[in-house]
Amino acid sequence: MVAENVFFYAIAAVMVAASVVVVTNRNVVRSALALIVVFAGVAAQFILLAAEFVAVTQVLVYIGAIMVLMLFGIMLTRSRIGRDEQMTNSHWWAGVVTAALLAGVMGYALIENFGDDPLPNDRQIATVDGSNTSTIGDAIFSQFLIPFEAISVLLLAALIGAIVIARKDR
Amino acid sequence: MDELLLNQFLLLGAILFCTGVYGVIARKNTVLVLMSIELILNAVNINLLAFGAMGNDITGAVFALFVIAVAAAEVGVGLAMVLIIYRNRSSVDLDEIDSMRG
Amino acid sequence: MLDNAWIIPLVPAASFFLILFFGKRLPRKGSEVGIAAVAVAFVLAIATNVQWFDHVEDPPAAHEATAEEAGEGTGHALGGEGELAEATTAGGVEGTGGQGGEVAAAAEEEEHEVPPVQRTWTWFEIGGVDVEAGMLLDGPAAMMLVVVTLVSLLVHVYSTDYVHGDRRYTHFFAFLSLFTASMLGLVMSTSTLQLLVCWELVGLCSFALIGHWWEEKANSDAALKAFITNRVGDVGLIVGVITLYFAAGQTFDIVDINSQALSGDISHLALLVASCSLVAAVMSKSGQFILHTWLPDAMAGPTPVSALIHAATMVVAGVYMVGRLYGVFFEGLSIGVSSVNLLAVVGAVTVLGGAGLAFVQNDIKKVLAYSTVSQLGYMVMALGVGAWTAAFFHLFTHAFFKACLFLGAGSVSHAVHSFDMRKDMGGLRRWMPHTYRTFLIATGALVGIFPLAGFWSKDEILAGASQLGGGGGYTAFMVVGIVGALMTAAYMTRVVYLTFFGEYRGHGHPHESGPRLTVPLWVLAVLGVTAGFANLPAAVGPGDGLDLRFEHFYEPKAPYFPTANFSHPEFSPGIAVTATIVAVLGIGVAYLWYWRGLGPHGITQRNRLARVGRQVLENKYYLDWLYTDVIVGAVKGPVARAAYWVNQHVIDGVVNGAGRGATAVGRFVYTRIDQQVVDGAITGSAAAANSSGQVFRQLTSGKVQQYGALLFGAAALFAGVIIIFV
Numbered sequence: 001m002v003a004e005n006v007f008f009y010a011i012a013a014v015m016v017a018a019s020v021v022v023v024t025n026r027n028v029v030r031s032a033l034a035l036i037v038v039f040a041g042v043a044a045q046f047i048l049l050a051a052e053f054v055a056v057t058q059v060l061v062y063i064g065a066i067m068v069l070m071l072f073g074i075m076l077t078r079s080r081i082g083r084d085e086q087m088t089n090s091h092w093w094a095g096v097v098t099a100a101l102l103a104g105v106m107g108y109a110l111i112e113n114f115g116d117d118p119l120p121n122d123r124q125i126a127t128v129d130g131s132n133t134s135t136i137g138d139a140i141f142s143q144f145l146i147p148f149e150a151i152s153v154l155l156l157a158a159l160i161g162a163i164v165i166a167r168k169d170r
Numbered sequence: 171m172d173e174l175l176l177n178q179f180l181l182l183g184a185i186l187f188c189t190g191v192y193g194v195i196a197r198k199n200t201v202l203v204l205m206s207i208e209l210i211l212n213a214v215n216i217n218l219l220a221f222g223a224m225g226n227d228i229t230g231a232v233f234a235l236f237v238i239a240v241a242a243a244e245v246g247v248g249l250a251m252v253l254i255i256y257r258n259r260s261s262v263d264l265d266e267i268d269s270m271r272g
Numbered sequence: 273m274l275d276n277a278w279i280i281p282l283v284p285a286a287s288f289f290l291i292l293f294f295g296k297r298l299p300r301k302g303s304e305v306g307i308a309a310v311a312v313a314f315v316l317a318i319a320t321n322v323q324w325f326d327h328v329e330d331p332p333a334a335h336e337a338t339a340e341e342a343g344e345g346t347g348h349a350l351g352g353e354g355e356l357a358e359a360t361t362a363g364g365v366e367g368t369g370g371q372g373g374e375v376a377a378a379a380e381e382e383e384h385e386v387p388p389v390q391r392t393w394t395w396f397e398i399g400g401v402d403v404e405a406g407m408l409l410d411g412p413a414a415m416m417l418v419v420v421t422l423v424s425l426l427v428h429v430y431s432t433d434y435v436h437g438d439r440r441y442t443h444f445f446a447f448l449s450l451f452t453a454s455m456l457g458l459v460m461s462t463s464t465l466q467l468l469v470c471w472e473l474v475g476l477c478s479f480a481l482i483g484h485w486w487e488e489k490a491n492s493d494a495a496l497k498a499f500i501t502n503r504v505g506d507v508g509l510i511v512g513v514i515t516l517y518f519a520a521g522q523t524f525d526i527v528d529i530n531s532q533a534l535s536g537d538i539s540h541l542a543l544l545v546a547s548c549s550l551v552a553a554v555m556s557k558s559g560q561f562i563l564h565t566w567l568p569d570a571m572a573g574p575t576p577v578s579a580l581i582h583a584a585t586m587v588v589a590g591v592y593m594v595g596r597l598y599g600v601f602f603e604g605l606s607i608g609v610s611s612v613n614l615l616a617v618v619g620a621v622t623v624l625g626g627a628g629l630a631f632v633q634n635d636i637k638k639v640l641a642y643s644t645v646s647q648l649g650y651m652v653m654a655l656g657v658g659a660w661t662a663a664f665f666h667l668f669t670h671a672f673f674k675a676c677l678f679l680g681a682g683s684v685s686h687a688v689h690s691f692d693m694r695k696d697m698g699g700l701r702r703w704m705p706h707t708y709r710t711f712l713i714a715t716g717a718l719v720g721i722f723p724l725a726g727f728w729s730k731d732e733i734l735a736g737a738s739q740l741g742g743g744g745g746y747t748a749f750m751v752v753g754i755v756g757a758l759m760t761a762a763y764m765t766r767v768v769y770l771t772f773f774g775e776y777r778g779h780g781h782p783h784e785s786g787p788r789l790t791v792p793l794w795v796l797a798v799l800g801v802t803a804g805f806a807n808l809p810a811a812v813g814p815g816d817g818l819d820l821r822f823e824h825f826y827e828p829k830a831p832y833f834p835t836a837n838f839s840h841p842e843f844s845p846g847i848a849v850t851a852t853i854v855a856v857l858g859i860g861v862a863y864l865w866y867w868r869g870l871g872p873h874g875i876t877q878r879n880r881l882a883r884v885g886r887q888v889l890e891n892k893y894y895l896d897w898l899y900t901d902v903i904v905g906a907v908k909g910p911v912a913r914a915a916y917w918v919n920q921h922v923i924d925g926v927v928n929g930a931g932r933g934a935t936a937v938g939r940f941v942y943t944r945i946d947q948q949v950v951d952g953a954i955t956g957s958a959a960a961a962n963s964s965g966q967v968f969r970q971l972t973s974g975k976v977q978q979y980g981a982l983l984f985g986a987a988a989l990f991a992g993v994i995i996i997f998v
Binding site: 004005008012015016019020022023028031032035038039042045046048049050051053054057058061062065066069070072073074076077089090091092094095096098099100102103106107110111114115116117118119120132135136139140143144147148151154155157158159161162163165166 | 173174175176177178179180181182184185186187188189190191192193194195196197198199200201202204205206208209212215216219220222223224226228229230231232234235236238239240241242243244245246247249250251252253254256262264265
């Protein structure tokens with residue numbers, strides 16, 4: 001228990017710091033790398049929450065694919081490499097206000113309602129006789145079949161859409 | 171302090187979420203906005219899984235997986251659009267993209 | 273028919289409306305409807321009279337008073353049959369009263385009573401007072417029914433030729449029908465209010481018909497003069513009616529009022545006041561001095577109108593009214609017991625005044641008009657001395673011969689297209705034999721030559737003047753009447769000479785008129801000859817069954833007709849002979865003057881007194897000048913000046929002031945309110961809209977992040993609200 005707490009807080013601190021770097025750094029590439037740190041931290045938290053499969057998927061998809069895509073995007077759209085951009089746009093104060101407001105509201109709601117509810121000690125999101133993966137597989141292909149199919153179609157659409165959008169005009 | 175509280179994860183998610191919101195609103199570069207959106211989605215995932223663990227329910231994980239899949243799709247399409255915009259305007263500065271003005 | 277005699281006025285009334293709405297489309301332009309209606313009314317009137325004669329011979333017993341008087345008669349009769357009068361008086365009264373048919377008509381006429389046939393309907397009710405309309409059919413009403421319908425019928429027939437091709441032919445016949453209906457309504461009215469209404473209606477018809485050719489100003493002036501002069505007298509009528517209403521215990525019923533007057537239920541003062549006011553009405557409607565001035569001017573209307581309205585029927589409405597309310601006058605003016613009273617004086621003055629004016633007229637119709645005035649004076653004088661039957665008998669005969677004279681004048685004018693005797697007529701008897709002969713007969717009747725109609729009626733008036741009344745009788749009035757007869761004879765002979773004898777002074781080719789003009793003339797002339805025999809006095813007449821028929825049938829014998837101090841004049845041969853001699857004298861004087869040229873011709877040039885006298889006559893005793901220039905002028909001038917002052921200062925002042933005020937208000941409104949407040953509000957709102965728009969414009973920057981910020985901010989707010997309040 002204590003170990004989990006320690007690990008949680010350490011990783012959380014790193015995550016928060018990295019996320020702040022994401023939104024405030026002048027250098028886009030540095031923001032992207034910080035985002036990778038955030039993703040890694042998230043995966044660690046997932047493991048703390050006994051969701052191993054999702055953690056691994058997170059690493060694979062997010063860090064492995066999405067961040068690479070992001071870096072490619074950065075590369076393809078940067079007209080002047082190395083030049084620092086301005087950090088924020090003209091109405092960054094609206095962002096501060098909104099974020100603070102949201103934080104306040106959410107914080108208040110969470111503390112008010114979930115107070116000191118502990119996570120169960122024997123938390124596991126898998127059934128007794130199966131691992132995480134098999135349970136998730138069972139659930140997807142039985143209970144959540146339709147959302148799964150929808151997601152598939154969505155991915156297909158996204159795939160085709162991205163190609164169509166980004167191809168060169170004839 | 172010998173147990174993990176649910177609130178810890180929820181609050182963590184909340185902080186990430188708010189940071190992501192700030193980033194969406196305040197950053198000039200479109201790719202950075204997309205990255206902030208990813209932050210938000212991750213915060214949501216943390217939330218989902220925390221509740222899943224709390225209720226001993228597999229639904230949380232499944233949902234989180236779907237979110238990841240959707241995020242991937244969205245990033246793909248989003249970056250395609252960013253490329254187009256860049257191609258047309260030679261800039262991805264959101265401040266300059268205001269053709270919806272008026 | 274007696275009970276339904278109220279239909280008779282409705283027939284011409286219906287024809288009025290029919291002619292008004294449909295006349296123009298009919299083949300004869302409405303005259304056929306008018307003639308048919310009056311003919312029907314005439315037939316019904318004859319039927320009514322026949323039944324009335326039966327009614328008089330055989331009256332139903334009305335009430336105890338009747339029965340008591342009848343009892344006497346019954347007693348006599350039954351006594352004659354052998355029953356004890358005493359024993360059977362009471363039972364006989366009841367029995368015969370119940371049976372109602374056994375009352376001996378052979379008894380003294382004065383003894384049995386003839387109740388009138390009366391039917392009333394409540395017209396409307398106002399303030400607790402029942403205003404009734406209905407029919408009161410008694411002797412004078414029955415007589416007038418025949419006179420009015422007969423003369424109206426003849427005038428209708430005459431008019432189809434006389435106003436042929438006129439611009440308002442249909443209109444003329446419509447008003448003739450309306451007049452006939454109103455006159456019939458007047459003679460049968462049962463309440464003073466109904467009398468008043470019909471009185472005004474006939475005045476209206478007179479106005480409309482006098483002004484038939486109103487395009488010429490003289491005609492419309494004459495119509496207005498007639499109407500307004502009548503109005504002056506009508507004030508008297510209204511005052512009289514109201515006085516009688518209150519004095520008689522709030523009733524308008526004529527029978528009631530008369531009965532109360534005669535039985536002493538109304539104070540003498542009230543009756544006197546009412547009588548004097550009503551005399552004013554008589555003066556205006558029946559052309560008595562001093563309100564007679566409208567009658568000669570009324571000759572501006574078509575001649576048939578003059579014949580019907582201003583000779584035979586409307587002008588006698590005043591006389592008729594006096595005769596109807598005779599109880600009031602008899603008691604109010606103490607006719608039976610005095611030797612001078614207002615009615616008689618008015619009548620006498622009129623007789624002489626009208627006759628005097630007739631001498632200086634060159635217009636044939638004006639002579640006849642003044643003659644009418646004079647004869648109306650005779651009738652009113654007769655009523656004033658208490659000779660009721662004489663007055664009505666004279667009314668009866670006068671209607672016929674005066675209508676004949678007027679229609680004859682119309683026939684003459686048809687031939688020579690003028691009414692001026694001196695300029696356009698003369699020697700017409702060669703070309704117009706029928707007109708000449710009927711005119712001559714009617715003149716004789718008017719003058720009073722034995723045995724034509726006027727002789728009998730005028731003689732009865734003179735006899736009444738000499739015999740009736742208290743304290744020596746009304747002898748002065750008899751003298752007046754005789755002098756009037758002299759003058760009548762003289763001026764009528766003058767007319768005859770100027771029109772039918774001597775050299776023809778006109779320019780056209782006169783010829784006799786068509787049958788539609790001459791047949792009515794002959795009918796009236798025959799009546800002028802024979803009508804006098806209706807009331808043959810007992811001393812002259814053939815016998816009981818034929819004497820005094822007029823009086824027998826038409827004089828009312830009921831509680832509402834005076835009996836105390838009331839008597840009938842006896843035929844006096846002395847007066848008859850005197851009157852005839854005087855009439856012949858008058859004719860002779862005129863004959864000598866005109867045919868032989870004797871006498872002081874041209875005296876007015878030589879003698880100043882004669883000239884002044886002639887001037888006075890020609891200016892109609894300066895009465896017209898008095899009315900128009902003095903009285904009306906004195907009122908007109910100041911009133912006009914006052915009205916002008918009010919107009920300039922008050923009305924214009926108000927208007928100008930309003931204008932200035934409006935301008936000032938307008939200026940204020942413009943500068944302050946419109947420019948500053950209203951425009952300020954508008955520009956202010958525009959500025960507000962502008963500035964707020966500027967503010968909100970920034971929302972639509974087109975920047976996605978901004979929209980995102982808004983979205984998230986709103987969502988946060990919503991969440992906060994929900995969390996806090998839910």
